[in-house]
Amino acid sequence: MTTLRRPEIGSTPEPLDLSFPAMPDRLGEVRRQLREWLSRCGIGADRAYDVVLAVSEACSNSVEHGYRHGGGLVRLSGVVTATQLLIKVTDHGEWKSRDEPSDPRRGRGLQLMAALVSDAVVTSDADGTEVEFRIPLDPRLSS
Template sequence: MESIELREPVILDIPADPASLGLMRGLVERIVHRMEFPREEADRMVLAVDEACSNIIRHAYGNLQGGRIVVTFGIYDDRLEVRIRDFASPADPQTFRARDLEKVRPGGLGMHFMRSAVDEMEYELPPDGGMLLKMVKYRVNKEVPET
């Protein structure tokens, strides 16, 4: 099997604007297709990245124009690493809570979607401000070339 690993990351720097999300979703779709993720996993990964970027637009930037989102894709034979960076005032990741699934009301399910779509998820506070979300999805049952 031919290696799909890229030596350099793929970087998408977009305005923190809902109109930019279609471009980002299209890129995620192309990457998960290239990596041959099963359709359901691929769709959930697209939703997770979309939800993370939507949360940045809504919560970090308060729907105000002028913010940036940088999405970095590390494409490896065994996994996809997605790093989503904003440059807004940092928030405490400990306060990010998914709502109780027992309570029926609109909104608040993004964290559930994101966590269920990936194998690893963590927030970091870069020293120069903003937030960095790292999500990792492993490829299962795929042959990885010997190095």
């Protein structure tokens, strides 16, 4: 389980709110902005690496699967509270059904997200897909 350092009182950064075109070449900039936001939240580099990798995988899935028939927007949002980080990746596309055959060399993204962030939940409906990450902050590690 990834537990992170709680931000100092009074230092809580503004929420993260990014919308970007569902194009693979945008993911590098999204990762950079997420890393910067996590740093402002007081998250150390090692923990931030895990979070960025998990969230990047969710963003990649939105780009590849959510809009495989054409472009759209992906939204990345995040808030930090005294007890947790809450990060969401949302799209309005349609991810590939789990019943569709897949390439046996691929399809490990959801497992990767779950291994990096223990509370990662994927929900899909007619409006799209949302991946929600809840990452506890450890109050004993605050400065």
